[in-house]
Structure formats: C-alpha cells, structure tokens
Amino acid sequence: MKIASFNINGIKARIEALPAWLDEAEPDVALLQEIKSVDENFPREIFEDRGYNVETHGQKGFNGVAILSKLPLEDVSRGLPGDPEDEQARWIEATVMGDKTAVRVCGLYLPNGNPAPGPKYDYKLAWMERLRARAQGLLASEEPVVMAGDYNIIPQDEDAARPEAWRKDALALPESRAAFRRILNIGFTEAFRARTQGPGHYTFWDYQAGAWNKNDGIRIDHFLLSPQAADLLTDCQIDKDIRAREKPSDHVPIWITLDA
DNA sequence: ATGTCGTAACGTTTACGA
Numbered sequence: 001m002k003i004a005s006f007n008i009n010g011i012k013a014r015i016e017a018l019p020a021w022l023d024e025a026e027p028d029v030a031l032l033q034e035i036k037s038v039d040e041n042f043p044r045e046i047f048e049d050r051g052y053n054v055e056t057h058g059q060k061g062f063n064g065v066a067i068l069s070k071l072p073l074e075d076v077s078r079g080l081p082g083d084p085e086d087e088q089a090r091w092i093e094a095t096v097m098g099d100k101t102a103v104r105v106c107g108l109y110l111p112n113g114n115p116a117p118g119p120k121y122d123y124k125l126a127w128m129e130r131l132r133a134r135a136q137g138l139l140a141s142e143e144p145v146v147m148a149g150d151y152n153i154i155p156q157d158e159d160a161a162r163p164e165a166w167r168k169d170a171l172a173l174p175e176s177r178a179a180f181r182r183i184l185n186i187g188f189t190e191a192f193r194a195r196t197q198g199p200g201h202y203t204f205w206d207y208q209a210g211a212w213n214k215n216d217g218i219r220i221d222h223f224l225l226s227p228q229a230a231d232l233l234t235d236c237q238i239d240k241d242i243r244a245r246e247k248p249s250d251h252v253p254i255w256i257t258l259d260a
Numbered sequence: 261a262t263g264t265c266g267t268a269a270c271g272t273t274t275a276c277g278a
Contacts (some may be wrong), residue, residue, distance in 0.1 A: 009278085010266050034278090036267065061267055062277065112278060152278095206278090207264035250265075250278085 005148040007033040007251035031107030035064035059089040082130035098260040108149035113170030128179040145226035158199040159219035189230040191223035232258040
C-alpha cells in the first residue's frame with residue numbers, strides 16, 4: 001500500500017500539476033493539505049475518473065484537507081477532537097481497507113504558528129496537545145495507524161539548509177520541537193528518519209528569494225507510524241523533482257509503502 | 261526590495277496567510 005502526503009497550496013492552482021503527479025506516482029492513498037476550497041467546489045470528478053474515492057474537509061479560502069483513495073474507505077471522520085470551537089479544517093481520518101490489513105489513516109495540516117510568541121503560536125501548541133491526545137487514543141486500538149501531513153515542524157537543525165534562519169520561528173522553536181517529540185515519545189515512529197539519516201533532505205522550499213535554486217529547504221512534511229504500522233514499513237521517499245516543474249506547490253510529496 | 265504565491269473581496273488592487 002502506497003500512501004502519499006502532499007501540501008498542494010490550493011486545488012485551483014494545482015489543477016494540472018496534481019493529476020499529472022498522481023498519474024506518475026500512482027499512490028493508493030493521497031493525503032492532501034491546503035486544498036483552499038469548500039467541499040462543494042472541490043473538483044472531485046478529476047480524481048474519481050482516475051479511480052479514487054474522494055473525501056474532503058474544506059473551508060473557504062484557507063486550510064482544508066482531503067483523502068484520495070483507490071482502496072475502499074470506512075469510518076471517515078473530520079476535525080481533530082478536543083475543541084468544539086475550532087473552526088479550522090486541518091484534520092481528516094479514515095480506515096483504508098488494504099488487501100491484507102486495514103490501516104487507520106489521518107491527514108493533517110498543523111498550524112504554522114507564526115508569529116511567535118502570540119495567539120497563533122498558542123493555537124499551534126494547543127493543537128499539538130490535542131494531536132498528542134488523539135495519537136494516544138489511536139495507539140490504544142493496537143492497529144496500524146498512519147498520521148501524515150504538513151506538520152509545520154522542523155524536527156532538528158539537520159532538517160533545514162540554514163538552521164540559524166529558523167531559530168526564532170514557530171517551525172523550529174524548542175517548544176515546538178518538544179511538542180513534536182512528545183508524540184514520538186509515546187510510541188510513534190517518524191518514517192523518513194527510520195530509513196534515512198543525515199542532513200539535506202527537504203520537503204518545502206519557499207517561493208521567495210530563489211530558495212529552490214539555492215536548495216534552501218526545510219523538512220516539515222512527515223509520516224508518523226504507530227508500532228503496528230512501523231512493523232509494515234517498507235519504504236519512505238520524498239518526490240523532490242516535482243518542485244522544479246511548471247507552477248509547482250511550495251511543498252513536494254512524501255510517501256511511504258506498507259506491506260498492508 | 262522582505263525579493264512569491266494563492267485566495268477573497270466593498271475587486272482591474274489591496275489585505276492576509278504562508
């Protein structure tokens with residue numbers, strides 16, 4: 001089972017590039033972030049024509065997540081538990097029925113949190129605590145669980161080309177990194193680091209200041225696996241080349257394969 | 261020179277979020 005995560009930065013803007021990548025990469029499941037569309041306007045037919053089931057959780061203008069799956073989906077749930085007041089569309093989960101095993105798949109768009117300190121940073125940290133609580137609950141199922149998306153977290157200095165430039169940024173502040181590690185510490189495995197060590201691996205390059213041409217990137221899109229999912233992990237890669245194409249997102253896809 | 265995008269709206273330009 002191939003599961004990909006891709007922050008597309010607007011479905012309208014990616015209406016050509018996204019299907020082109022899907023046709024090449026052929027993920028069984030694609031978790032999308034920043035669809036920037038209400039559910040009614042999401043162009044589901046483009047994906048249904050390719051054999052995908054489409055589940056969206058959108059809002060007007062910003063945020064928004066979606067699951068595309070060629071495998072059957074069950075028990076779709078929208079919104080991260082823990083705050084009924086939270087209007088932001090950043091979380092969707094569903095059970096993917098694999099040939100051998102069912103996998104609980106969660107797609108997430110974690111708040112950016114800048115500027116820090118401030119109310120946006122407080123929201124980010126509170127959201128991460130809700131994420132930890134949900135992760136704890138999912139662990140209890142003792143089933144394969146995958147939580148993937150744009151975490152807006154640079155886990156370590158080696159995950160940025162210029163770590164000093166991010167020192168005071170919400171993506172890299174010690175409190176942000178600690179909140180991310182708290183989720184790892186309850187028993188989740190970061191798939192990319194389970195298979196690849198060392199610096200120079202990025203999933204995001206800013207549109208500004210020629211960041212792509214200078215390879216001035218950061219690694220902020222991640223797959224976290226429960227122990228039962230980590231047992232099934234066979235690969236994890238970043239589709240870096242996508243960033244050099246016409247009208248790219250500022251993020252590139254990251255994907256895993258599971259023996260499921 | 262905060263240098264780029266994408267989206268929305270009291271829109272042919274500005275504000276906001278990233």
